[in-house]
Structure formats: C-alpha cells, structure tokens
Amino acid sequence: MIILVILASVFFHFNYSKDSSATKILRIAHPLSDTHPLQKSLEYFARIVEQNSQHELTVEIYPNGQLGSDYQTIEQLQYGIIPMTIVSCGPLESFIPQMQIFGVPYLFRSREHMFKALSGPVGRELLETGLERGLKGLCFFDAGARSFYTSKTPIRSIDDLDGLKIRVMKTSMSIKSVQAMGGSPAPIDYGELYTALQQGVVDGAENNPPSFYTSMHYEICKYYTLDEHFRIPDILLISKLRWNRLSQEEQKIIADAAQQCSAYQQKVWAEFEEFSMEKLKSSGVEIISVNKMPFVQRVQPIWNQFTGTEIGTWVHRIQEIQ
Template sequence: MRYYAILLVILCFGLVSCKQESDSKVLYLAHTLPQTHPVHKGILTFQEALEKKSKGSLKIKIFPDGQLGSEREVLELLQIGSVAVTKVSAATMSNFVPEYHVLGIPYLFKSKEHQFNVLEGEVGKSILEKGSKFWLRGLCYYDAGSRSFYTSSKAIRTPDDLKGLKIRVMNNQMAINMVNAMGGSATPMAYGELYTAIQQGVVDGAENNPPSFVSSNHYEVSKYYTLDQHSSVPDVLLIGTKFWEKLSAQERLWVQEAADESAQAQKIFWNESVKASMETAKAAGVEIIIPEKALFAEKSKSVLEEFVKEHPEMTELVNKIKAE
C-alpha cells in the first residue's frame, strides 16, 4: 500500500527519472539516509562531478531521508523508470542479484585494502553488471564500514559471551546464520524499533558500523561496543537501465566517471565519520573492546561452508575473492 502511495505522489508531481529542463537532463536520485551521513556526502560529490563534467547538461536532483520510500521500494521505482539513480546496501541487492550475497560472508575480506581491491577490480565490476538483467545497473561501491556487536549489559569479549544473548540482525539469512553460529540468538527486527527494544531489554544488543551506532543514538542505551568487524557489506550506487539506455555514449562516460570519483571521496568521508563516531561513543562512556577477531572468524566458518554447499555455483566467485 505504501509503495502505491509513493508512486501516486511521484505521478502527481510529474516526477520521472529524466526530466528535460531547457538544455539539461535532470536525473532523480533517491536514497534512505540522512543528509549528515557520509554516503550522502559522497552522493553530493557525484552530483557536483557530473554537472561539472557535462557542463550542466546532466544534473541530479536528490531526494534523501527515505522521501520516496525504502531501499526496496526505490529499487522498484528504478526498474519502472520513475527514478534514475539510488544507493542501497549490497544486502538489499542480493534479493535481486544472487552474487551480492557473497559480499556478506563473515570475514571474507582480509582487510579494507583487500575489500576494495576486490570491489574495484574485475570481480566487483562483474557483480555490478549482473544487475542489468534486472534493470539495475551498478555504477560503483561505497564504503559502509564493518559491522560489530554492541550490547547493553554484558560485554562481548569472545564468542562464548554471545551465548544466551538476543542480538538484533537485519532480516537476512546470512546475518541470522552468522549470529546463531557464534552462539547468540539472532533476532530480526525493524531498525526503527531497535532503540526502544534495547532500552526495554527486548533484545540484548545488535550489530552495526560506528557511524550507524552513533547516528541512531544506540550508544545511549548500549554500554559495550566490541569491534570484532565480522562483516563488511558495501553500499552500491545504481542507475536504472531504462534511464541508462537513453544516454549517449559520452553521457554514460560522464556518469561513470563521476560515480568513480564520488566513490573515492566517499571513503574519506566515511573514515572521518568513523573517527568522529568513536570519539562520541567513548565520551558517552561506552567501553570499546578490541577482541581477538580470529576467535569470531573460526566460530563463523560454518556460514561460508553452508553457503557454498547450498550455492555451489558461487564457489568460483568466493575463491576468486579469496585469491585477490
């Protein structure tokens, strides 16, 4: 019902993915994040770079804060051509393109450098292109950091400390399997309900990256933050193929170059945000725990084993990533 309400608003205001204004084409870009978020700052870089490269012939109008719906709803708007560009989590994209599931495997990436060598290389680009058959062409990846555990009343120093704890996760099977494999009790829940759920003890904690931990104010109700960095699921900047196919070869080049430039700038914005977020959490009295990550990686090995057993066609892709 909400999806149709959003679509009605779009139609009423005459929004389409590409609107001609004098000699300029305007791309409508929607995402769910606040304007203070480092990903939004990366999108602003994309906007500025594209207008500069095209000398104003391609412009972007941004709709942040979920104005046009959830990630999945906006992806559907791209598919029908009502919106041109969006940013979503690779976890959301895995509902459309199975290869994106691989990027959520715990401890698949050895380091941040390894992760972006993969994402910005042949493997990452091939995954971006696979979305085209679903009308969702990937342009680049944005850094979304590493997810770690935070809890309200019990510190997690080893995987054994997760036993008996209800940990909120995204409604994503790999995230559920990971927490359960480590000994916790995975509890899928809407993100907007999480603050109150932690505060009232409905769940014992959750897992997310530092900027989200702080921007959501979850640090106010969580005393411990354990930097086990179990998964590093990137964000993806996408353009609808219905719009992409209307662009000339030169316009496509401008869009891709602007996206690539924004990806590099966004990494800097992300690192700055992580540093500021950790300082805020520490100042609020949150205990920051640096655990032995190898213990958590060992406990979660079964997630990868089960994944390739269920999806043998993904084995080659996993091996390519490990070999990078």
C-alpha cells in the same frame, strides 16, 4: 505492478522532454540522514555531474528514506520510477543473488583487501550482475566493518554471544551468521531499533561505528565489541531503463563521476569513522577488542555450504587476492 508501470511512464514523460535541450533530472534516494558522510559524498557526485554536463544533467538527492525503504527504492529502480539509489549490498541479495557474497562473514581480511577486490575484475563483474533485473551498478562505497554492540552484557568472547537477542538486517546471510555465532537474530526494521533497545526487546545490534554513533544507539548500548564480522559495502545503482535512455556521452559523465565519488567517499568515510569512534569513547562506550579467531571458526559452516557453488567461486577468487 500495474501502478508501478503507470508511474514509471509518468516519470519518464516528466523528466525526459522531447526537447533535447531540456535538463534531465537524476533523483538519488538513500535511507541515511542528511548529516551522514554518504550525503556529503553524493553532493560531491552531483557537482561533478552537473559541471561536466554543463548542467544538462541535474542531480537531486533525497535522504532519510523520503522515497521509500531500501527494498521499495530498489523496486522503483527496476521500473524506472526513481533513476538512482544507494543501498547496502546486504538487502540487495533479495534482488541479485550474487550479492550474497558480501554476507559471507569474515570474507575480507581488511578494508584494503576489500577495495583491492572491488576495484579489480571481481568488483567490475559484480557491478554488472544486476542488469538482468534492471539494475546497473556504478560503484561501491565504503560502509566500514560491522561489529556487535550491547546494552547490558558485554561480549568479550564468542561465548558471551550465546543466547543474546541481536537485531540484524533482514537478509538470510545476516540471520544465518548470527545464529552460527550463537546469537538469536531479530530482523527488526532499523527505524524501530532505538525503541527496541530501549525497551529491551533486543539485547543489542551490529553495525559500523558511524551508524552506531549517528543512530544514537550508544545512549543505550555501552559496550562495543570490535569483532568486525561483516564488511558489506554500499552500492550506487542506476535504473537500467533510465541508463538506456541516456546518450553515450551522458553515460560516460555519470560513470566517471561515480568512480571519482567512490574515491572521495572512502576518504570522507575514514575521517568520519575516526570521529565517530572518538565520540563513542567520550560518551562512555567501552570499546572491546577480542580474539577474532573463535568467531571465524564458528562461521565456518556458512563458508562450507557454498563449496561448489557460484558464491563459493566468488569467495575463492576474493581470497586469492593478496
């Protein structure tokens, strides 16, 4: 912790000169490749910020986990070492308990339902839940629906999932959900997953179409079951320490650019998702449609455990949105 504090003070001194005319550098870290649609969206965000600030604010993007894993970059934001990051709301539940809401399986009925919720009071309130932990949410990004893909055993019904070892994110909600559906969850680091699939350490994994395609996991897994159990958005975060050092005008520029970027990213994502599905099909992956109701029924105990809790209240509010 002492090292982090020292590093934070060094970064503050380096990035924010006492000379008010000095350019302020906003570094954004993310774990995905520089060919992922997220990178394209962040480049759009950077252009807006730099243009609207007359280049008094400069955005530098660091893809491929150059500045650390999701957990490491979140911690660095809390101490102001890195100004900004984009992470999945999945691992964020370890820092902001309210983010567990996104790990409730089958929470959203569709992409449209999700963004109707996230663009309204529910979404705005969720973006503020990290302030006490040094994290300010700026906007949500589409990360599609997560579905199962397997190497040898196709999942054509809920019973086919029984006993299969499935790689999941290192979150309690991901582990509980796969367990509830009958699978054996294996929280392996994403960077180790290709080898784990190749060596048969796991039978499969779960993710959205673009990630399944760009990871090249389709070279091993030839079955993709569209059960769409999770819709976990990504979130653009800024360090509260860094945010408070910006002028009100600079804060408005960044906040407005984030909202424009979110709308742009949703379009870019939809296009790349369609492209990814076509590529998966042409690569010999069997796309399997299933009856989702048995999957939904298996995870009802997870819904029930939140009855009478804060997460249960969030669930109820989201379900009420038509």
